Amino acid sequence: MPKKTDRHSTEDRNGVTEHVTADSSEYDASPADNPATTNQTTNEADEASPWSRILRGRAGRFSLAVLTLLIVTGVVIASQDRFAAAIESARQNRLTAQIEQVYTTGYQTQAAENLQKERDKSSHDEDSIFVKNNPYGTNTTGLYVYFTTTDAVKLSYTVSAQGTDYADFTATPDKGDEYTTTHEFQALGLIPGVTNTITFTMTAKNGKQTTRSIEHKGAKLLSDVEVQLTGTKNNTSQNLGNGLYAILGNDSDDQDFMYYYDVHGVIRGEIPILFYRSHRLLFRDNIMYFSVSTRDIVGMNSLGRIVKWYNTGSNYILHHDYGMDADGNLIVLATDVRKDTIQDAIIGIDADSGKVSTLVDMSKLYASYEQTTEVASMGSSSKTTDSTSSSFDPDTSDVKKDWLHLNTIQILDDGSAILSSRETSTIIKLNDIESNPSIDYMIGEKNFWKDTDFAKYLLTQDGSFPNTGGQHTVTYEADSSLPSGQYYLYMFDNNYGVSNTRPDYDWAANTDGVNTTYASSGNSRYQRYLVDENTKSYKLVSSFNVPYSPIVSSAQELSNGTILMDSGVPGVFGVYDGDGTLISQWKMTLRKNIIYRVYQYDFHNFYFA
Numbered sequence: 217m218p219k220k221t222d223r224h225s226t227e228d229r230n231g232v233t234e235h236v237t238a239d240s241s242e243y244d245a246s247p248a249d250n251p252a253t254t255n256q257t258t259n260e261a262d263e264a265s266p267w268s269r270i271l272r273g274r275a276g277r278f279s280l281a282v283l284t285l286l287i288v289t290g291v292v293i294a295s296q297d298r299f300a301a302a303i304e305s306a307r308q309n310r311l312t313a314q315i316e317q318v319y320t321t322g323y324q325t326q327a328a329e330n331l332q333k334e335r336d337k338s339s340h341d342e343d344s345i346f347v348k349n350n351p352y353g354t355n356t357t358g359l360y361v362y363f364t365t366t367d368a369v370k371l372s373y374t375v376s377a378q379g380t381d382y383a384d385f386t387a388t389p390d391k392g393d394e395y396t397t398t399h400e401f402q403a404l405g406l407i408p409g410v411t412n413t414i415t416f417t418m419t420a421k422n423g424k425q426t427t428r429s430i431e432h433k434g435a436k437l438l439s440d441v442e443v444q445l446t447g448t449k450n451n452t453s454q455n456l457g458n459g460l461y462a463i464l465g466n467d468s469d470d471q472d473f474m475y476y477y478d479v480h481g482v483i484r485g486e487i488p489i490l491f492y493r494s495h496r497l498l499f500r501d502n503i504m505y506f507s508v509s510t511r512d513i514v515g516m517n518s519l520g521r522i523v524k525w526y527n528t529g530s531n532y533i534l535h536h537d538y539g540m541d542a543d544g545n546l547i548v549l550a551t552d553v554r555k556d557t558i559q560d561a562i563i564g565i566d567a568d569s570g571k572v573s574t575l576v577d578m579s580k581l582y583a584s585y586e587q588t589t590e591v592a593s594m595g596s597s598s599k600t601t602d603s604t605s606s607s608f609d610p611d612t613s614d615v616k617k618d619w620l621h622l623n624t625i626q627i628l629d630d631g632s633a634i635l636s637s638r639e640t641s642t643i644i645k646l647n648d649i650e651s652n653p654s655i656d657y658m659i660g661e662k663n664f665w666k667d668t669d670f671a672k673y674l675l676t677q678d679g680s681f682p683n684t685g686g687q688h689t690v691t692y693e694a695d696s697s698l699p700s701g702q703y704y705l706y707m708f709d710n711n712y713g714v715s716n717t718r719p720d721y722d723w724a725a726n727t728d729g730v731n732t733t734y735a736s737s738g739n740s741r742y743q744r745y746l747v748d749e750n751t752k753s754y755k756l757v758s759s760f761n762v763p764y765s766p767i768v769s770s771a772q773e774l775s776n777g778t779i780l781m782d783s784g785v786p787g788v789f790g791v792y793d794g795d796g797t798l799i800s801q802w803k804m805t806l807r808k809n810i811i812y813r814v815y816q817y818d819f820h821n822f823y824f825a
Contacts, residue, residue: 318353352520356486368395369418375405383480393825406434445481449801465493465812529572539627589717593618626692636690678755685713689770706744712766760796770813782814789814
């Protein structure tokens with residue numbers, strides 16, 4: 217929440233009055249501030265120093281004046297820097313307070329009422345199209361559009377920014393592929409801070425097309441990210457997939473956001489969240505679900521209005537991933553804040569009531585192993601132990617045991633789940649996670665689990681290849697052409713073998729080619745396994761190298777056969793063909809230290825038809 221301060225007004229980047237705190241601190245008195253002490257010291261120095269004779273002359277007086285001017289200039293610059301920092305701090309506090317209001321039922325209800333009142337003051341047809349920027353506060357550059365037509369028409373729109381080098385953005389809005397007379401949707405794609413021309417193309421049943429164009433200045437971004445990403449390999453002539461890249465966690469010490477970028481690397485949406493990050497987008501019944509803090513998951517409709525709120529409760533904080541069961545209930549990886557272990561729980565949140573229940577306590581399921589591990593985690597301790605604070609970092613805690621570190625969950629139709637454990641570099645399948653959870657199998661390094669009660673669950677490795685090191689986004693893929701009991705698992709293999717809670721284990725000696733240092737000249741990998749539950753085995757069927765990222769990161773196989781890979785630590789993501797040839801790649805400036813995930817979504821039946 218914003219700090220209470222004495223305030224003076226200035227103007228922020230959006231022309232709204234800001235309040236900043238003037239720097240009223242005084243320098244402490246020192247011996248040099250006492251005239252007697254100063255004169256005495258100077259006189260003694262005059263006798264001892266050859267500089268004293270120089271300073272008595274005309275050149276000396278000039279040099280002294282220059283020196284004084286430099287000192288004064290330095291003080292002014294330092295004061296300006298402090299004042300600028302105070303302005304930015306005040307802006308961030310104010311922005312945070314605004315976004316906290318956005319994620320309340322009161323704000324969303326009032327925003328809907330205000331929008332309808334403003335829109336309904338007059339009628340709107342294709343010659344008087346009603347638009348309003350970001351009415352629900354959930355997409356900085358999103359544009360609400362409403363109008364009616366006499367005849368039923370299909371609709372598409374194109375956003376262009378004249379006088380810029382940004383590519384045009386063309387889309388068919390949700391329901392725009394149907395013949396209708398009422399057209400209400402959120403247009404994406406406006407370039408921030410410049411005048412955009414939005415051209416609407418209406419197609420009647422007889423094939424006749426009519427166009428209308430309006431101009432609208434895009435809102436300035438609330439964060440400091442690029443409008444145009446740096447292309448390290450540009451190639452938009454090939455099919456790079458259908459949709460937008462969702463940047464899920466360009467982490468920051470300031471306000472946090474989710475971003476949409478197109479295949480040209482141009483920003484097309486900025487979604488503010490409370491804090492922490494959004495981990496993935498889930499869609500059900502025309503509602504998009506995503507996390508907005510360590511405790512909150514919301515459901516948003518295509519116009520940008522928040523219509524559902526879920527909270528993990530006082531005992532849990534969300535960690536890294538979540539999914540949905542067949543009934544729409546949320547299944548969430550979590551930390552039980554009452555325990556001494558972290559990132560080792562799975563909770564359920566009822567879709568209707570919001571009730572939170574504990575589904576799996578992995579420290580009980582793996583009790584005999586957990587008890588052998590040491591208290592340790594990756595990174596330094598969080599700035600605060602208050603798990604409700606935006607400054608709380610659930611990823612780092614040097615006083616709790618991060619013995620498993622779950623980072624991915626995939627919910628299967630039969631009620632089982634695929635989990636990824638970074639700390640053990642192991643893939644785990646659990647049965648019946650919502651009723652009677654039990655271990656089905658594990659995929660991991662045999663020597664890591666040697667002499668434990670869990671070695672018996674390891675699938676047999678079919679072939680000679682290195683196992684994963686700290687893998688992320690393990691993804692289940694069914695294939696109707698495979699026999700029953702077979703399926704694929706693909707992942708971002710960080711190829712980073714470190715287990716802080718098992719300092720006795722030597723990853724380098726047991727996994728060929730694995731990196732064991734955070735800063736390395738090595739590489740990470742895309743890995744794809746064929747799992748055969750009938751023979752209790754797995755084999756590597758595809759692999760290629762990508763830029764090294766020891767932690768976080770993501771892999772996604774796209775519908776057109778290409779593969780999207782995000783190397784989170786260097787902040788690069790690229791599209792590869794099936795053989796691992798890089799087609800296109802973008803680099804994003806890190807707001808802090810990582811880009812957690814990048815997934816592409818087609819937003820079918822949501823933003824787009």
